[in-house]
Amino acid sequence: MQAIKPTFIKGAARPQDFPADLGREVAVVGRSNSGKSSAINTAVGVRKLARVSKTPGRTQMINFFELAEQRRIVDLPGYGFARVPLAMRERWRELIEAYFDGRESLVGLLVTVDIRRGLSDLDLAMVELAQGIDVPTALLLTKADKLSRGAGAAKLRQIEREAPEDIIFTLFSAVNRTGVDEVRERLAGWLGVGAGT
Numbered sequence: 001m002q003a004i005k006p007t008f009i010k011g012a013a014r015p016q017d018f019p020a021d022l023g024r025e026v027a028v029v030g031r032s033n034s035g036k037s038s039a040i041n042t043a044v045g046v047r048k049l050a051r052v053s054k055t056p057g058r059t060q061m062i063n064f065f066e067l068a069e070q071r072r073i074v075d076l077p078g079y080g081f082a083r084v085p086l087a088m089r090e091r092w093r094e095l096i097e098a099y100f101d102g103r104e105s106l107v108g109l110l111v112t113v114d115i116r117r118g119l120s121d122l123d124l125a126m127v128e129l130a131q132g133i134d135v136p137t138a139l140l141l142t143k144a145d146k147l148s149r150g151a152g153a154a155k156l157r158q159i160e161r162e163a164p165e166d167i168i169f170t171l172f173s174a175v176n177r178t179g180v181d182e183v184r185e186r187l188a189g190w191l192g193v194g195a196g197t
Helices: 038-046 087-102 122-132 149-160 180-191
Strands: 002-013 025-030 064-070 070-077 104-116 137-144 168-169
Touching: 025 038, 025 137, 025 149, 025 180, 038 064, 038 070, 038 104, 038 137, 038 180, 064 087, 070 180, 104 122, 104 180, 122 137, 137 149, 149 168, 168 180
Parallel strands: 025 070, 025 104, 104 137, 137 168
Antiparallel strands: 002 064, 064 070
16 A cells, blocks of 8 residues: 555544544554654654644544555544543543444554553553453553663563553653654554555
């Protein structure tokens, strides 16, 4: 399949706004400010595809990006940010649940986890949700450049103890490009197309 330049398709605030459920797509989800948008941009090789912000809770819709014909990456709203109004958090939860409920084109899920903070109950719930609907899932341990090698190894061991046995891990840094090739290979395998350059 011929790759095209990754492009923004649309942001969906309601399930009826989702693009047609055709082809294949990989969703990316994680706690607010876990490096989700930076990971997407680095993995697909486009600096400003997904909006990056230091303000948690910036992604407020489900954003769909096309990597090739009927091959998409999906940026889901971050979770776990307490300063977002309760009504908005509830709307995001309903939107995310609607997305996972019967989305036939969903072939993989990347859960971004800030390695410094480790796994939260919400991260584990997201993994459990994906496994419950048989969607292959991988943890992207972001911001690996923020820890020394020893501290990073200790955090990785802790996360391995807390996570489900069969989960895949990738240490990742958008700054020094740790794990970029592995993430691109995983996206390419799930989507059946090159994910970046």
